[in-house]
Amino acid sequence: MTFEESFCCLSEWLREIEQYASNEVITVLVGNKIDLAGRREISQQRAEEFSEAQNVYYLKTSAKESDNVEKPFLDLACRLISEARQNTLVNNVSSPLPREGKSISYLTCNFN
Ligand SMILES: Nc1nc2c(ncn2[C@@H]2O[C@H](COP(=O)(O)OP(=O)(O)OP(=O)(O)O)[C@@H](O)[C@H]2O)c(=O)[nH]1
Numbered sequence: 001m002t003f004e005e006s007f008c009c010l011s012e013w014l015r016e017i018e019q020y021a022s023n024e025v026i027t028v029l030v031g032n033k034i035d036l037a038g039r040r041e042i043s044q045q046r047a048e049e050f051s052e053a054q055n056v057y058y059l060k061t062s063a064k065e066s067d068n069v070e071k072p073f074l075d076l077a078c079r080l081i082s083e084a085r086q087n088t089l090v091n092n093v094s095s096p097l098p099r100e101g102k103s104i105s106y107l108t109c110n111f112n
Pocket residue numbers: 001002003006032033034035036061062063064065
């Protein structure tokens with residue numbers, strides 16, 4: 001949120017995701033460094049308008065203050081579980097098998 005040049009790269013990065021990643025990919029925009037309010041270059045409104053226009057999921061974080069850092073990963077996991085339950089995920093046999101990781105409760109997921 002504190003560096004205009006990074007924000008300006010987003011359209012190009014999204015274009016690369018569209019070009020190289022699967023159509024099924026879920027894109028998350030993480031606006032980091034929200035603790036540095038005085039150095040903010042990207043307004044909340046601008047970030048929200050961009051994410052809405054590009055149809056990407058947007059979250060604000062502060063890595064320094066550990067604020068909202070886990071949320072993007074947990075929300076993404078919930079969305080993948082939701083899509084798997086609806087069988088909308090493509091079965092990609094060439095994908096590596098997941099290794100042991102942290103388990104999350106279905107109950108924490110706010111399915112639509
Ligand atoms: N205050 C603060 N500093 C952070 C945060 N996240 C990373 N940093 C610091 O910011 C510096 C650069 O971090 P990077 O992750 O390399 O950020 P970057 O890729 O340069 O991102 P830009 O802000 O777009 O330039 C490092 O010194 C980090 O410790 C945060 O949430 N708050």
